[in-house]
Amino acid sequence: MNMIVEVDEKSGFCFGVDLAVKKAEEEILKSGKVYCLGQIVHNDMEVKRLEDMGMITINHEQLKTLKDVTVLIRAHGEPPETYEIAEKNNIQIIDASCPIVLKFQKRVIKAHLEDDSQNQVVIYGEKNHPEVIGLSGQIGYQAIIIEKEEDLDQLDLNKPVKLFSQTTKPASSYKKIAASLSDKMLTLNENASLKVNNTTCGQVSGRDQNLIEFSKNHNVVIFVGGKKSSNAKTLYELCKGVNDRTYFISEIEDLKTEWFKQDDTVGVCGATSTPRWLMDKAKEAIEKHIN
Numbered sequence: 001m002n003m004i005v006e007v008d009e010k011s012g013f014c015f016g017v018d019l020a021v022k023k024a025e026e027e028i029l030k031s032g033k034v035y036c037l038g039q040i041v042h043n044d045m046e047v048k049r050l051e052d053m054g055m056i057t058i059n060h061e062q063l064k065t066l067k068d069v070t071v072l073i074r075a076h077g078e079p080p081e082t083y084e085i086a087e088k089n090n091i092q093i094i095d096a097s098c099p100i101v102l103k104f105q106k107r108v109i110k111a112h113l114e115d116d117s118q119n120q121v122v123i124y125g126e127k128n129h130p131e132v133i134g135l136s137g138q139i140g141y142q143a144i145i146i147e148k149e150e151d152l153d154q155l156d157l158n159k160p161v162k163l164f165s166q167t168t169k170p171a172s173s174y175k176k177i178a179a180s181l182s183d184k185m186l187t188l189n190e191n192a193s194l195k196v197n198n199t200t201c202g203q204v205s206g207r208d209q210n211l212i213e214f215s216k217n218h219n220v221v222i223f224v225g226g227k228k229s230s231n232a233k234t235l236y237e238l239c240k241g242v243n244d245r246t247y248f249i250s251e252i253e254d255l256k257t258e259w260f261k262q263d264d265t266v267g268v269c270g271a272t273s274t275p276r277w278l279m280d281k282a283k284e285a286i287e288k289h290i291n
């Protein structure tokens with residue numbers, strides 16, 4: 001085969017994840033190991049690379065049993081009780097919460113406090129997503145989490161609503177949810193109070209258009225992403241929507257010869273959780289073993 005393979009320059013870690021990975025690497029180089037609370041990034045290959053260096057991934061139950069160690073908080077952020085446990089157990093925290101998420105947490109607290117008890121703080125996102133848990137935890141888990149349009153039924157449309165979105169949700173679907181909520185509220189009460197806060201992350205939403213163009217410009221698209229990454233799933237579907245010959249791989253072994261034809265142009269791209277080295281490796285594997 002005679003294919004041209006190109007890696008998308010704009011794909012790869014967002015700056016929040018990049019920062020967290022760098023902090024983990026720094027600590028490992030300094031002291032030989034670091035505990036990380038939850039998967040540092042939704043990409044098994046990158047987690048394995050860091051674990052091979054000395055990172056130890058732990059969950060919240062394990063955190064409670066540790067004492068006198070150093071624990072890194074990943075970009076998604078954490079609820080206040082995590083910091084309380086750390087203090088109680090003499091755990092030193094390396095806080096790699098993304099600065100955008102930290103700002104968002106403060107906005108949630110402010111929204112919760114600024115009105116009377118009628119106030120409803122609503123987050124459009126995934127209930128079990130660590131960022132959403134961290135956000136809702138700031139206000140004692142009183143936020144109402146909306147995963148899909150039907151969940152809007154949980155709201156009292158006569159009471160004020162402050163709407164937020166998980167940072168990695170597509171801006172377009174957030175817009176739809178906000179419009180639908182606004183319609184419902186105004187139908188019921190023309191003085192309804194809805195405040196829509198723009199909290200989708202520009203690092204993610206800015207990639208949509210780029211990936212659409214990138215996918216259109218190649219015959220085959222290889223999307224590299226972690227199976228657990230919601231951002232990877234969303235962006236893969238976006239690419240697939242404009243180029244039917246888009247394939248999702250998590251590791252190099254997932255590549256299949258039958259996906260490629262003579263003289264294809266191949267684009268390799270990924271999510272905000274996809275390390276650049278893995279996309280480069282995919283390019284190399286296609287050039288060496290399939291081309």
Ligand code: SF4
Pocket residue numbers: 014015016017075076098099100101167168201202203204272
């Ligand atoms: S997607 Fe945005 S908010 Fe989330 S970690 Fe990355 S830079 Fe931060």
